[in-house]
Amino acid sequence: MANFDQDEHQIEELLRKMPIIRDRQNQEEVYRKVQSRKEHKHKQKRALWIPAATTAAIAIIMVLAVSMVNKEQTKSARGAELSQKNVHLTAANVPQHQVSKKQPVIHQTAGQISDSVKRNQSALSSNKMESAKNQESEDRSAVYSSDLKSHDVYTYGVLTHDAIPVPVSVVVPKSSENWFDKYKQIASQTPKPEWGFDQFFPLKSVLAYDSANQIIRITVYQNQAGFIPESLQLNLDKLVNDSFRYLPVKEAEFKNEKGEPLSIGEIGEVNNVQINKVPKSGYYSYTIGNKSYLVPSDQTFKQLSDALAAMKKSPNDLYHSVFTGGIGVTELNQDGKNVTVRFDRKVDLTKESPKNAMNMIEAILLTGKDFGYSTVTFQNIEPASWNGFHFSKAIEVPVAPNRLEQ
Structure with missing residues (x-):
């Protein structure tokens, strides 16, 4: 209130001049409104309290749950310790001859588990090495000495449709079969059509091997000699060299079925081919x-x-x-x-x-x-x-x- 420097008479005069204030509201209506406001404030307080109570309850439940889990784990751990102690105590109370009978079974089981783990680890390691080796083999186009640990290789000189001589090396699983027999067998079974070659040794011939002198004897029937294409005749030496240079062969000898020197088309008599290793x-x-x-x-x-x-x-x-x-x-x-x-x-x-x-x-x-x-x-x-x-x-x-x- 503002502070005025006036005497009491002046204050009384001012009060008399103020308008008269009358409240025409029904007393019961005023009482009802006051009560309504009180109830509204009470509900707001309850609404605010309920979520807080719920959160507190959830927190208490979680704490209790964790506590119960921890107790169960502790009981389980103690149970395991007691079981282990009981095993030792039982073993200690069992007569010695009974213990000796059971021990080998326990040891054998542990050994089997250990061996199984080792075998699995070995298999995984082997699979990884084999996978890496296979990938390496796919990337490389040639044959290497590492391939010969589990495989044999046989190389053939072949003529393509473009009359290009190409040496190709067939890799097969290692066997105890005689290399010359295997060589002829592969030549009769291949090549596969997708390789792009007609046949491996492109002569209809009979092969024999003189191991003492390391000579391949190639017999061609004379009536077939006239059907040998010119492209093959011109590349004959190269095809023979590509076919036998990686094998224990020093020379290739051509004969007809009578044991006479072979004559082919324009080149006439076919001379023996010396295998050039270098x-x-x-x-x-x-x-x-x-x-x-x-x-x-x-x-x-x-x-x-x-x-x-x-x-x-x-x-x-x-x-x-x-x-x-x-x-x-x-x-x-x-x-x-x-x-x-x-x-x-x-x-x-x-x-x-x-x-x-x-x-x-x-x-x-x-x-x-x-x-x-x-x-x-x-x-x-x-x-x-x-x-x-x-x-x-x-x-x-x-x-x-x-x-x-x-």
């Missing part, structure tokens, strides 16, 4: 259908460096260079059966097409093999490990090219 060829990529093969060049070279230089360019429309993007390889030095080669620029195999990269590496390895080397050391290449090849050390050359599963 043909000194370079390798190129050749595609037929949806399959790609690595094929040796028609030309031979004096030195490995000459072959590597020639491999940078395609010699014809069917052979393609395995070096892409202007990559070149130089022979650095020879150390016994190892030769070191260096790419003229840093090669990152992960940035190349996987198939092109594999063709390049294997073509170099096969070329090294054709010059009589057992290993090839690569320089200026990365990564250090790629598709089973470890370039930090010398790489073993393949056993044979163009792996095929029978």
